[in-house]
Amino acid sequence: TSLEYDNYIGRIAIGKISNGQMNIGSQVARIKRDGSIQKSKVTNLLGFQGLNRLAVEKASAGEIIAVAGLEEIEIGETISDAENPVQLPPIDIDEPTLNVEFLVNNSPFAGKEGKFVTSRHIRTRLFRELRTNIALKVEETENADIFKVSGRGELHLAILMETMRREGYEFAVSKPQVILKKINEQLLEPYEQLTVDVDSAYQGIVIEKLGMRKGEMLNMNTGTDNRVRMEYKVPARGLIGLQTELMTETKGTCIMHHVFDSYGPFKGEIPSRKNGVLISMDEGEVTGYALYNLLDRGKFFIDPGTKTYEGMVIGIHAKDNDIVVNPMKAKKLTNMRASGSDDGITLPPAISLTLEQALEFIAEDELVEITPKSIRLRKKVLSENQRKHVEKLNKL
Secondary structure, three states: OEEEEEOOOEEEEEEEOOOOEEEOOOEEEEEOOOOOEEEEEOOEEEEEEOOEEEEOOEEEOOOEEEEEOOOOOOOOOEEEEOOOOOOOOOOOOOOOOEEEEEEOOOOOOOOOOOOEOOHHHHHHHHHHHOOOOOOOEEEEOOOOOEEEEEEOOHHHHHHHHHHHHHOOEOEEEOOOEEOOEEEOOEEEEEEEEEEEEEEHHHHHHHHHHHHHOOOEEEEEEEOOOOEEEEEEEEEHHHHOOHHHHHHHHOOOOOEEEEEEEEEEEOOOOOOOOOOOEEEEOOOEEOOHHHHHHOHHHEEEOOOOOOEEOOOEEEEEEOOOOOEEEOOOOOOOOOOOOOOOOOOOOOOOOOOOOOHHHHHHHOOOOEEEEEOOOOEEEEEOOOOHHHHHHHHHHHHO
């Protein structure tokens, strides 16, 4: 039911013995999903005692054990007696519904905070993850610096990114995309079965938000504790950014859970981010004076003293278009003091985005730059002139 990997003993299969017993050194049959059988030998056997794992000589029915020696074993396969192989019902594994591109970080700050930054480092780490993360898929692309990684949802992919950054990796990722299928000339997309548990006072806003995201209500029940449970069938695209939005609207009282349901007809366009972004025009250190003068433009992701570069996204624009601003502008100093104008300025606190919120926020032409110390948003094309050129080409 679970897999782990150890550098010394290799792949470790974890499961429960349903019948018989297992000994170290015994010959066993590995029964694959298709029913084919491969003979192997148990090299290590580990039992569990509380949170600890102990080496044991043998284990019998009812015990949960970890077995080494079956190097290619996968989730859902059966380890059986070599002389009398009997297959247990295989476990279904949900297929990936979202993919993102992992890119080598090429921003002006590349290599300043991370320990592992090259395509070789990132490639090795992603393929090592496949040993234990069975719902993940990694594909190499024509560009050696870009890897397409598919997973079960935003959280699944965000956990991998967070783990990598804590290990010292530095990279950039694109906006998550749903995996579409084409069957009999019909375009299909993945649907998720969503359960939302919320106070009855907020059920209207939940229904409104899910209606905008093409959700179809299947059931609704009101409990004795004045909470409402709603069940929906929603396109996987509609779930991107939904949790952050509902947690804000329901003041943190909403509980969400979703599982893969099936592939169904493509539902057309789903509304995405309404606002544009504020983009830094140059590299330098942000000043409080510049941010104070830009307050009417929108909200910021940065504080005074933060270092920025050209093409870095520093805030949300109040309108629906992107604009380039100068957050490094300093106040001109004179030997004359103006009455009242030199008083200390007050800035609202910067918006701090988590990794998952950053993935939800970015648009198609933006990336999340992930390092062990920072999470930054940036445009794919950093130069303003080059962005205008690409925009013209796309319109042709």
